[in-house]
Amino acid sequence: xxxxxxxKLIALISMTIDHIGVVMFPGNQIFRAVxxxxxxxxxxxxxxxxxxxxxxxxxxxxxxxxxxxxxxVYLLAERSVEQCILITFTFSILIIxxxxxxxxxxxxxxxxxxxxxxxxxxxxxxxxxxxxTDFSIDYGFFGIMLAPLIYIGTNRPSRLVLTxxxxxxxxxxxxxxxxxxxxxxxxxxxxxxxRGFKMPKYFFYAYYPLHLGIIYIINFIIS
Numbered sequence: 001x002x003x004x005x006x007x008k009l010i011a012l013i014s015m016t017i018d019h020i021g022v023v024m025f026p027g028n029q030i031f032r033a034v035x036x037x038x039x040x041x042x043x044x045x046x047x048x049x050x051x052x053x054x055x056x057x058x059x060x061x062x063x064x065x066x067x068x069x070x071x072x073v074y075l076l077a078e079r080s081v082e083q084c085i086l087i088t089f090t091f092s093i094l095i096i097x098x099x100x101x102x103x104x105x106x107x108x109x110x111x112x113x114x115x116x117x118x119x120x121x122x123x124x125x126x127x128x129x130x131x132x133t134d135f136s137i138d139y140g141f142f143g144i145m146l147a148p149l150i151y152i153g154t155n156r157p158s159r160l161v162l163t164x165x166x167x168x169x170x171x172x173x174x175x176x177x178x179x180x181x182x183x184x185x186x187x188x189x190x191x192x193x194x195r196g197f198k199m200p201k202y203f204f205y206a207y208y209p210l211h212l213g214i215i216y217i218i219n220f221i222i223s
Contacts, residue, residue: 002187003196004045008204010187011041016211023219029177036180037187039085039139039146040167044159044188046089047150050096060097064090066205073209077216085138086208091119092147099148119144142169160189 002010018035021028053059067086074080098112123137123144137144146166153159164185171178200206 001192002190003192003194004048005196005199007041007187007191008045011038011045012204012207012211014038014041016215019212019215023215024222033177033180036178037184039143039170040163040181040184041187042085042089043092043143043146043166044150044163044191046092046147047096047159050093050147050151056093056097060090060093062202062205063093066208070209070212073212073216077212081133081135083135083137084208085143088138088143089147091122091137091144095119095144095148096151099152116145139170140173142166142173146170156191156193160185163188 014035015038017031018038021031021035025031049059050056063086067084067090070084070086071081074082074084095112095115098108098115101108102112120141123141127136139146146163149162149166150159153162164182167178167181167184171181
């Protein structure tokens with residue numbers, strides 16, 4: 001069985017290999033293939049985080065602020081405005097929160113629907129309105145909706161099924177190697193529902209911008 005922290009470490013390793021491939025070996029698809037495990041594991045853990053966090057406002061703010069910091073790294077290193085996965089997950093968490101509000105009070109259903117429509121516009125329509133930039137939301141609208149889809153599962157089997165459904169939709173609109181993300185399902189099936197071994201509180205948040213910065217620095221030195 002795998003704890004939540006063990007799964008996150010697997011996702012971090014997968015993501016790091018993927019980013020090394022993107023920055024340093026852009027023609028090597030093996031790096032990208034290994035990186036396909038990261039999205040489903042992180043999305044599953046985002047759904048779990050929303051389920052168990054003691055403070056959703058702090059959870060959203062932390063993910064968003066780290067995402068903004070990473071965007072600064074992208075902008076400085078590559079002059080890119082392509083939005084990182086943490087911005088994707090910020091939308092995911094907001095939609096999950098709106099879903100919970102709508103579940104408790106039907107008056108919030110329009111709020112939830114408006115937020116979903118807004119996320120769709122930002123992810124799928126806004127890039128075409130900014131043709132002179134590389135603006136995009138990582139994994140697009142279906143990437144945003146993956147964690148909320150997992151969240152609505154009422155038990156572990158239903159969450160795994162919903163994860164698979166969400167990954168199929170993501171793969172249908174992405175490159176062919178995205179189908180490899182389905183290989184994450186056996187790992188997620190081993191999740192024991194526990195946090196597991198202790199890690200520094202903000203390790204996973206700090207790792208994202210730090211590893212990007214290190215990769216860019218190494219690439220700058222060797223190139």
